[in-house]
Amino acid sequence: MGVKRQLLLVSNSTLYEGGYLEHCQEQIQTFFGQRVKKVLFVPYALHDRDAYAQKARTKFESLGYGLDSIHEVSDPVEAVRRSEAIFIGGGNTFRLLKALYDNGLITEIRKRVFQDGIPYMGSSAGTNVATVSINTTNDMPIVYPPSLEALGLVPFNINPHYLDPDVNSKHMGETREQRIIQYHEEPDTPPVLALREGSMLLVEDDQSTLVGSTGARLFLRGKTPIEYEPGSDLSFLLSTA
Numbered sequence: 001m002g003v004k005r006q007l008l009l010v011s012n013s014t015l016y017e018g019g020y021l022e023h024c025q026e027q028i029q030t031f032f033g034q035r036v037k038k039v040l041f042v043p044y045a046l047h048d049r050d051a052y053a054q055k056a057r058t059k060f061e062s063l064g065y066g067l068d069s070i071h072e073v074s075d076p077v078e079a080v081r082r083s084e085a086i087f088i089g090g091g092n093t094f095r096l097l098k099a100l101y102d103n104g105l106i107t108e109i110r111k112r113v114f115q116d117g118i119p120y121m122g123s124s125a126g127t128n129v130a131t132v133s134i135n136t137t138n139d140m141p142i143v144y145p146p147s148l149e150a151l152g153l154v155p156f157n158i159n160p161h162y163l164d165p166d167v168n169s170k171h172m173g174e175t176r177e178q179r180i181i182q183y184h185e186e187p188d189t190p191p192v193l194a195l196r197e198g199s200m201l202l203v204e205d206d207q208s209t210l211v212g213s214t215g216a217r218l219f220l221r222g223k224t225p226i227e228y229e230p231g232s233d234l235s236f237l238l239s240t241a
Helices: 022-032 049-062 076-082 093-102 106-114 176-183 235-239
Strands: 006-010 038-042 066-069 086-088 119-123 157-162 192-196 199-204 207-212 216-219 226-228
Touching: 006 022, 022 119, 022 199, 022 207, 038 049, 049 066, 076 106, 086 106, 093 106, 106 119, 157 176, 176 192, 176 216, 192 199, 207 235
Parallel strands: 006 119, 038 066, 038 086, 086 119, 157 192
Antiparallel strands: 006 199, 192 216, 199 207, 216 226
């Protein structure tokens, strides 16, 4: 019996010269389809939750979906239990994960995704928290969550907004590639899927496909990174341990 899960994990919410979620709005409509009428939005990654919720609400309503923001309800756990679908937006991943723990939502979201099969969409930080841990986020630890362990909806990590090394750059700091390789110098670290801006991962039960306009790089501990183009079948990553 396979694992039940419906995930759309987006690298970024805004692509250069485009509006909020514009680059992935077709994937959003295909993903939620007609089965979802209203999405539960989690704006915890940004400080101004009211403005963030309004921004998301405007976009989702333009796509034909209602949107409730979890910060507007008195009982976040009950909101998750009643939700048809969940969307967690981007911002600071440490702030987001701390709020998920503080509100007792880690276990509840896992239950809704794995047991009830409701669709989960994440963007940037919302994609980070869908994975094993937030160890491969790009964000500064502005707050301290009780653990770096995240939702674990997939058995690997993701690095959103992945930037390729620029051979012409005079910057002498570490590249994103070097930082991910350093992560893999630690024992028992899972694969890291580096999603370039414009790319996203679609997970349907035990099937996983790279979609969007750009490719991704897969980092495996002790091995040379592997390039994947949009349309690639990455289902094998769902069986990694």
